[in-house]
Amino acid sequence: MAEPSVVHSTFVLERSFPLPPERVFAAFSDPGKKRRWFAEGEHQNDIEEFSMEFRAGGEERLRYRMGETTPFPGVELTNEGRYHDIVPNRRIVMALTMHLGGRCISVALATMELLPTASGTDLLFTHQGAYFEGSGGPELRQQGWRVLFDSLERELAQAAGIGDGQSEH
Amino acid sequence: MAEPSVVHSTFVLERSFPLPPERVFAAFSDPGKKRRWFAEGEHQNDIEEFSMEFRAGGEERLRYRMGETTPFPGVELTNEGRYHDIVPNRRIVMALTMHLGGRCISVALATMELLPTASGTDLLFTHQGAYFEGSGGPELRQQGWRVLFDSLERELAQAAGIGDGQSEH
Numbered sequence: 233m234a235e236p237s238v239v240h241s242t243f244v245l246e247r248s249f250p251l252p253p254e255r256v257f258a259a260f261s262d263p264g265k266k267r268r269w270f271a272e273g274e275h276q277n278d279i280e281e282f283s284m285e286f287r288a289g290g291e292e293r294l295r296y297r298m299g300e301t302t303p304f305p306g307v308e309l310t311n312e313g314r315y316h317d318i319v320p321n322r323r324i325v326m327a328l329t330m331h332l333g334g335r336c337i338s339v340a341l342a343t344m345e346l347l348p349t350a351s352g353t354d355l356l357f358t359h360q361g362a363y364f365e366g367s368g369g370p371e372l373r374q375q376g377w378r379v380l381f382d383s384l385e386r387e388l389a390q391a392a393g394i395g396d397g398q399s400e401h
Numbered sequence: 402m403a404e405p406s407v408v409h410s411t412f413v414l415e416r417s418f419p420l421p422p423e424r425v426f427a428a429f430s431d432p433g434k435k436r437r438w439f440a441e442g443e444h445q446n447d448i449e450e451f452s453m454e455f456r457a458g459g460e461e462r463l464r465y466r467m468g469e470t471t472p473f474p475g476v477e478l479t480n481e482g483r484y485h486d487i488v489p490n491r492r493i494v495m496a497l498t499m500h501l502g503g504r505c506i507s508v509a510l511a512t513m514e515l516l517p518t519a520s521g522t523d524l525l526f527t528h529q530g531a532y533f534e535g536s537g538g539p540e541l542r543q544q545g546w547r548v549l550f551d552s553l554e555r556e557l558a559q560a561a562g563i564g565d566g567q568s569e570h
Contacts, residue, residue, distance in 0.1 A: 234516040237492060240527050242411060288505065314483070316498050316508045317533065323406060325508050325531055327496035329485050336457065339485045339494050341510045343531050347403040358409050360529035362494055362512050364486065 239363040241370035247381050249388055250352040253321040257346055259387055260324055261286050269387035270294070270380060277302075277309075290315045292326070307333045313342075322346055330367075337367035357381070408532040410539035416550050418557055419521040422490040426515055428556055429493055430455045438556035439463070439549060446471075446478075459484045461495070476502050482511075491515055499536070506536035526550070 249256050259265045263284050271282040277296040284292035292313035298304045310331040317325040324344045330337050340361035347354040359377060363369055418425050428434045432453050440451040446465040453461035461482035467473045479500040486494040493513045499506050509530040516523040528546065532538055 234518075236514050236516065236525055237488070238494070238512050238514060238527070240411065240512065240529060242409065242529065314496070316496070317505045317531075319406070325407070327483070327485070327508070327510065336486045339496070339510060341496065341508060341529055341531055343407050343409065345405050345407060347405065349403075356405055358407070358531070360409060360411065360510055360531070362486075362510055362527070362529070 237365065239367075239369060240361070241363065242358065242360045243370060243374045244359075245355075245357045245374070245377055245381060247355045247357075247385065248349070248352065249355065249385070251388055251392055253346040253348050253353045255391065256353045256355060256388065257321045259384060259391075260344060261320075265387060265391075269383040271296075273380060273383040280308075284313075286315065286318070288315055288318050304332065332366060335366065336364060338363045338373065340373070355381075406534065408536075408538060409530070410532065411527065411529045412539060412543045414524075414526040414528075414543070414546055414550060416524045416526075416554065417518065417521065418524065418554070420557055420561055422515040422517050422522045424560065425522045425524060425557065426490045428553060428560075429513060430489075434556060434560075438552040440465075442549060442552040449477075453482075455484065455487070457484055457487050473501065501535060504535065505533060507532045507542065509542070524550075 259269060263286070266284065267282050271279055271294050277299045279294070279296045281293060281295040284290070292315070294311040296309055298307045298309055312329045312331070313326045315324065315326055317323065323346065326342050328340045328342050338361055340359055343358040345356040347356060357377065359373070361370055361373060363373070428438060432455070435453060436451050440448055440463050446468045448463070448465045450462060450464040453459070461484070463480040465478055467476045467478055481498045481500070482495045484493065484495050486492065492515065495511050497509045497511050507530055509528055512527040514525040516525060526546065528542070530539055530542060532542070536542075
């Protein structure tokens, strides 16, 4: 038969934070906080739009132009999300769609679980993706989320007034 | 750390049909056809609502009461879908959410790929699921899709005016 045109792949990332689940959850539920680590982050992209409605059924939308140092300078990238399940301080499940230059390159289901530990909170992030033509594939997406969670660590370290002592394990 | 509250699981189902991709695709894109095999099927449930808007970004909604022979007779079950990527006669990617008695029990990313073969079309169905409390887990969902694709086979056999000669492999 013909070759499938979709690559399916699941990856899991874990981070530990020396903060209670409520503080970590707030970095996802508060639009101002999420804008800082998720939309602005370290990448020098030109944000044209960021909006989110944090409720089951609510939508999130981030649109920007790729920066000069990226493979596609000036090209429009859109990340759209829909919140499907929210359990306060415990989990968030979203469908995520990425468009590059107006073309859908991937769809994913992302689960963020917050697990209380003796020293704070473990974030367990499971990303179940479907990758289309021109997406760059799962490794690139995983790398993108690592960068985002580095940014989340900085956001939370700053909020807690502590150093950059978190670790990925 | 505490136990995760979500089970993630991916399964793949394949079916072969002695019909060109256009005919198989129509069973997904035509609301009348899809209602027959997807909403009505064999199960003796009481359909209260079925609607679909077949376009990227469009929504699908099936709501019914569980039948007398099911584990939850009379309980409302809602299947909501959102079309994220559609390539005519080739693939459909949807996010699917299931609510039982008003409570979200699972979210999934479902990819239907149609691959032309010498004798017709292979359907490659990839289901990437996240299962919550009370969902019954991935095996139950996989069994549900097998039943649905049996129903799709009947729909297509009837449409083609042929016998029940399809096989799952």
